Amino acid sequence: xxxxxxxxxxxxxxxxxxxxxxxxxxxxxxxxxxxxxxxxxxxxxxxxxxxxxxxxxxxxxxxxxxxxxxxxxxxxxxxxxxxxxxxxxxxxxxxxxxxxxxxxxxxxxxxxxxxxxxxxxxxxxxxxxxxxxxxxxxxxxxxxxxxxxxxxxxxxxxxxxxxxxxxxxxxxxxxxxxxxxxxxxxxxxxxxxxxxxxxxxxxxxxxxxxxxxxxx
Numbered sequence: 001x002x003x004x005x006x007x008x009x010x011x012x013x014x015x016x017x018x019x020x021x022x023x024x025x026x027x028x029x030x031x032x033x034x035x036x037x038x039x040x041x042x043x044x045x046x047x048x049x050x051x052x053x054x055x056x057x058x059x060x061x062x063x064x065x066x067x068x069x070x071x072x073x074x075x076x077x078x079x080x081x082x083x084x085x086x087x088x089x090x091x092x093x094x095x096x097x098x099x100x101x102x103x104x105x106x107x108x109x110x111x112x113x114x115x116x117x118x119x120x121x122x123x124x125x126x127x128x129x130x131x132x133x134x135x136x137x138x139x140x141x142x143x144x145x146x147x148x149x150x151x152x153x154x155x156x157x158x159x160x161x162x163x164x165x166x167x168x169x170x171x172x173x174x175x176x177x178x179x180x181x182x183x184x185x186x187x188x189x190x191x192x193x194x195x196x197x198x199x200x201x202x203x204x205x206x207x208x209x210x211x212x213x214x215x216x
Contacts, residue, residue, distance in 0.1 A: 001117060002028040002045060006037035006060075007052040007079065011160045012102075012201065012208050015194045016050065016079075023110055034060045034067070041071040048117065050100075053080035053091070054209045064094035075116050081209040088123055098122035102201050102208045142203055143215040145187045151213050153180045157193050158200050159211035 003020050005027060007013040017027040028044060031037035033055060040046065049071070053060055068076055076096040091099055098116040100109050112122045146154065149170075156166050167177035181193065188199050200206040204214055 001025045001047045004029050004031065004037060004040050004046045004049045004074075006031040006034065006049065008032045008055050009052070009158070009160055009208060011157065011194060011197050015198050018194065019106055019110070019198075020113075023113075025113075033057075034063045038063075038067060038070070041067065041074060046071065046074045048075045048077065048113065050077050050079055051096075052209075053078055061090055061094065064091065064096060068095035077112065077116055077122075081207050092121075092123065105202055106198065142188065142199070143205060146184065149180060150184050150187065153177075154184050154188075154196060154200055155206050155211050155213055157181070157184070158197050158206045158208055 003017075003025055005013050005016055005020075007016070007030075010032070013030050013032075017030060020027050025048075028046060029040045031040055034051075037049065037051065041049065049067070051060060051064070051067075064076070064078070068074075075098075077098040077100055078091050078096050079100050079102055080091075081102050088099055098112050098121060100112045100122075115122050143151070152170070153166065156169060161169065163174055163177050163181065166181070167174045170177060170180070172180075185191065185193070185196055188196050190196050190199055197208075201208045206212065207214055
């Protein structure tokens with residue numbers, strides 16, 4: 001089963017690729033734009049395309065019907081931080097096979113992919129919505145451990161920052177930036193920046209679409 005991931009957030013895309021490969025599937029390519037994804041779809045046999053909905057140049061929604069029509073053998077799953085009724089209706093009308101919310105648990109995302117591969121059409125209503133309350137309280141608990149600077153650092157990590165760019169953004173030495181990152185990792189109970197991004201998305205701490213801090 002060959003996957004194509006289309007997401008301009010490199011850290012999130014790399015993290016997602018790792019999860020997919022750990023599940024026993026193959027990530028054939030990662031695209032940072034809809035145009036790049038279209039080339040991969042034309043050039044190779046892609047079984048599943050995971051497509052982000054929001055890009056710097058605008059929404060990918062208007063291109064979805066064209067992509068689905070050009071690769072009829074490919075199952076498309078939209079990844080988005082927005083799953084309101086209007087968005088879901090518009091996305092499904094384009095011909096995709098499923099919609100996955102970026103803030104959901106990893107196990108839920110993998111379940112969506114398995115159902116799509118099995119031939120089902122999955123919408124957000126099929127997710128484990130009963131977890132919403134516990135996820136919110138969990139997010140608030142995690143958020144309470146982080147200082148305002150650490151929250152800023154986590155937002156930057158979600159947006160794809162590395163130590164060099166983070167130090168420049170914060171106006172501090174690289175050693176100081178590295179110390180801030182390590183503090184975030186320790187408080188989140190993870191061992192890498194990649195895992196921190198996954199936790200931030202899973203618990204709804206940071207928007208993977210905008211890099212904005214979400215917990216109030």
